[in-house]
Amino acid sequence: MRLPDERDFRSRLRSAAVTARVGLWLGVCFLVCFATGLLSHYAQNPDHPVTFPASPAWGYRVTQGLHVLSGAAAVPLLLVKVWTVYPRLFRRPARGTGRLVLDLLERGSVAVLVAAAVFQLATGLANATTWYPWAFSFRATHYALAWVAIGALLVHVAVKLPVIRGVLGDDVDGTSYDRPAATEPGILSRRGLLRTTWLAAGVAVLANAGSSVPLLRDVSVLGVRSGDGPGGVPINKSAVAAAVTATATHPDWRLSLRNGDRSLDLSRDDLLAQPQHDSELPIACVEGWSASGRWQGVRIRDLLDLVGIPPGSDVVVTSLQESGPYTTTVLHASFADDDRTLLALGLEGETLSLDHGYPARIIAPNRPGVLQTKWVSRIEARA
Amino acid sequence: MNAVRGAAGALGVLLAAYGAWLLVSRGHDLLDVAVWLTAGVVLHDGVLAVVTVALGALAVRLLPAPARAPAVVGFVVLGSATLLAVPVLGRFGARPDNPTLLDRDYTSGWLVLAGLTLVAVVGAALVRSRRRRGEG
Structure with a gap:
């Protein structure tokens, strides 16, 4: 031939x-x-x-x-x-x-x-x-x-x-x-x-x-996500995959806020006692899918004020997740100072599910989903 | 026009060289990257293109004239949709701990798409055949 x-x-x-x-x-x-x-x-x-x-x-x-x-x-x-x-x-x-x-x-x-x-x-x-x-x-x-x-x-x-x-x-x-x-x-x-x-x-x-x-959603027969999930929002990484189930549900969990020498540890009840706000914001994943949800929680800006982190500061957010490229992420000042940016404790009026980042997660506008850190353990001023 | 072409070409070479530099300096598993880069071209030029040519020849031989054009349209539409569907049909990325990922019945979805395409192709072929007879 x-x-x-x-x-x-x-x-x-x-x-x-x-x-x-x-x-x-x-x-x-x-x-x-x-x-x-x-x-x-x-x-x-x-x-x-x-x-x-x-x-x-x-x-x-x-x-x-x-x-x-x-x-x-x-x-x-x-x-x-x-x-x-x-x-x-x-x-x-x-x-x-x-x-x-x-x-x-x-x-x-x-x-x-x-x-x-x-x-x-x-x-x-x-x-x-x-x-x-x-x-x-x-x-x-x-x-x-x-x-x-x-x-x-x-x-x-x-x-x-x-x-x-x-x-x-x-x-x-x-x-x-x-x-x-x-x-x-x-x-x-x-x-x-x-x-x-x-x-x-x-x-x-x-x-x-x-x-x-x-x-x-109904006509997209090849869609990778149909939009189902706890609170109508799909999940990218589950608590099991992140190996955080034990630490995230432990009664000793505290959110640690740090600004140099100043620090403050807050339990989930302490966080729920802070002024609560609602934000309608999408999770938009780097893989392309997205879904909007109504999140409830404490404004990040209010939390930063508690330890005297001034407006205009970038902060570093650390997750309970021990490995992976997004264990610690930077929350830039433009997001940290925005009133819509929350440390979310709930979604659609219900307690945040473990797979969505219980006890607390970051949710900010106009941001890749991988940076909306779940299972947050620490928020500190960026050195 | 030649000045524009020269400038665009030079800029293109620079951008591509930057990408190659990124790949070599920051990438890893370059051998794997090379395999994927080559496999794409080989699979297209050596398999997909040849299969398409063969199917075209087969369509001309086997299909009655009024059915050929609808069959080609159906092939292009369903063929590219099927290539796009490979990762979801295979469910290669599915994980037992995350039911929200790949949460559709993709096989049924593909069958519906294939069924609709088939109905449209057969329908168009019948209409064309009748029209042709009407003209003749």
């Missing part, structure tokens, strides 16, 4: 006129993924040279939802786009040293782009279901390859710009940029293939959107 040749692919559907139109929307999806991903990465960093705002409360929920859904839409877009250019994989190497070098460079840049794009979509998709069939760190690797993907995309657009401008300026059925062999009509028309692609992208979005858009 011989390898296929570029000329074996005769369908007029495999045309740059289709590639560029699908590629345009694929590029938009990748840009949305890149921008929202950078934002999320920054939000999770312990140091914020530029203040991350606490408003709007739903900001992170929306950007994470967009991240995951534009990733889902990108899957059919990428598949169709690569299908239209598949014959080019088998094109003959260019003649002449100069041309050959350029040809190899272009092939190399496309290989990097496709490898990074498929990697980002596949690992992102698996991560959304908390499936980690690899040894590398998801966050560090997904972040690094996001730069590779967006850089390779920019190179690709630069290389292809004359073709892109040419075909987008022409009718979708134009043939001026087609391969000479692509002369046979396809099963669909080009417009038909484009509409099919938009339909597939729409179905991909709808099938997943319910994890972040409550209205769509």
Whole structure:
């Protein structure tokens, strides 16, 4: 059996006129993924040279939802786009040293782009279901390859710009940029293939959107969370997984507030005796799902006042959880000083469940869920 | 236009190089990363693309003309949705201590999606076949 040749692919559907139109929307999806991903990465960093705002409360929920859904839409877009250019994989190497070098460079840049794009979509998709069939760190690797993907995309657009401008300026059925062999009509028309692609992208979005858009929960048959859980809020890490059941339910549990030499230990009853407030705030997970809840508890700002931590201070929150990257987190001043930020003791009028962080958890607006520390044991001024 | 292309290309190389530097300096298990990067391309170019070409050839041979276009639409829609569904259908990330994760019956959900697609494809094929006969 011989390898296929570029000329074996005769369908007029495999045309740059289709590639560029699908590629345009694929590029938009990748840009949305890149921008929202950078934002999320920054939000999770312990140091914020530029203040991350606490408003709007739903900001992170929306950007994470967009991240995951534009990733889902990108899957059919990428598949169709690569299908239209598949014959080019088998094109003959260019003649002449100069041309050959350029040809190899272009092939190399496309290989990097496709490898990074498929990697980002596949690992992102698996991560959304908390499936980690690899040894590398998801966050560090997904972040690094996001730069590779967006850089390779920019190179690709630069290389292809004359073709892109040419075909987008022409009718979708134009043939001026087609391969000479692509002369046979396809099963669909080009417009038909484009509409099919938009339909597939729409179905991909709808099938997943319910994890972040409550209205769509019933139609999102592939949603990773249907929104059930104690108080109508799903759980990412259970008390069992965090190995905190014994310490979190121990009668000797105290919240320790510290500011240098000053310290104060409060039991759950002491906390319940403080002025209580309500906050309607979402848990928006880095995996993309989100759910809103009405939380009850003590304002963090009020607690910080008890040990004289001045407004404008970043504080460090420590969990009972003994291992994991989010055992201690930084609650930046913009969140700590916000009136909506609570040390939550209850959810929807009921005692906070163990899996939601009993005896007490952080809940703040516009923040990644992994930073909404559960099973809090200590809050202290950041050194 | 060539100045814009040159600038965009150079910026792209810089951004990608920054990503590669991040990967090498801060990443770990680089061999595993390399395996995943390669596997994606190989699985697409060597398996998925070939299967698609074969299915296309099969559709032309086996399906009556009015059914071909609806079948292609159905294949693109259901095929990409099925790829997206692999992690939830396999429930690989499910954990016994957390019932709020992967809390749907994904097999039934996928079957509903596949059923709706099939109904739409057959329906469209029948309509097209009748229209064609009407014209003829």
